[in-house]
Amino acid sequence: MSDNLDALITKQLKSEVFQVLVVDDDDFNHLIISELLKKWNINPEFALSGEQALEMVHQNPGKFDLVLMDVYLPQMSGLETTQKLRTKCDLKVPIIALTADSMKDTRENILKVGMNDVMIKPLKPESFHQKMRHYLQQRLEDKNA
Amino acid sequence: MPENKSLIESLAELSKNDPSFRREMDVLFIETLQEFMVAFRQGMQQANLDTLSFAIHKIKFAVQVYGIQNLYNEAEKGRQLIKQNQSSPPIIQQVISQVGQLCQQQINQLKQKLGKA
Secondary structure, eight states, rough: HHHHHHHHHHHHHHHHHEEEEOOOOOOHHHHHHHHHHHHGOOOEESSSSSSHHHHHHHHTTTTSSSEEEEEEOSSHHHHHHHHHHHHOOOOOSEEEEEEEHHHHHHHHHHHHTTTOOEEEESOOOHHHHHHHHHHHHHHHHHEEE | OOOTTHOOOOOOOOTTTTHHHHHHHHHEEEEHHHHHHHHHHHHHTOHHHHHHHHHHHHHHHHHHTTTTHHHHHHHHHHHHHHHTTTOOOOHHHHHHHHHHHHHHHHEEEEEHHEEEO
């Protein structure tokens, strides 16, 4: 992709309003993810547990454009939460796993329950932004279709 | 953004070297370490693998951001001892003390830095 086209797409995406739900129980992670999302002018909403995420999506169907999901959550795991978001809440938007576990089995399980992609912690800003751009662009196309 | 930059450098660049961001990150990391020390001690003393696994997993990201992988490695060694049932009370106490020292060292450094800021 040429630098000009790249910059144009980034500019276009930045001018859109995207709602991102981050499901993570850790304040430190909230801070880092918020900082990373500033590049896209996104001010995310946080759910501290799977149960809270389900409640937020249930209360506001259609609100969120993308979900970033920690896999290792207390009580209801990120995998179980995703399954419920897909089946009970009929959530269709991309769900991206955030995990510090790079094992192949973990990745397979993540994709099996209906998540679209995996980002391995520690998040590298450049790969985080590449993935975000991919999914935000896809989301924009879906919205405009 | 070059690939070889550490996450902490990249974050500093993203935040345009905003001192309040770095300060907030340091404060949260101190809290993370303090909570971890309590959970790790409890998990080791009670030989509770779930508590240990959860506590160690939770600090993995933050210690990588701060580049103190040895803390994670030492804590993981403790978890392995419990998992393999190879621990005795003196060994457990030694591991708790070693991990606690590493945490406290980091906490002291950060507090000193925050105090000067």
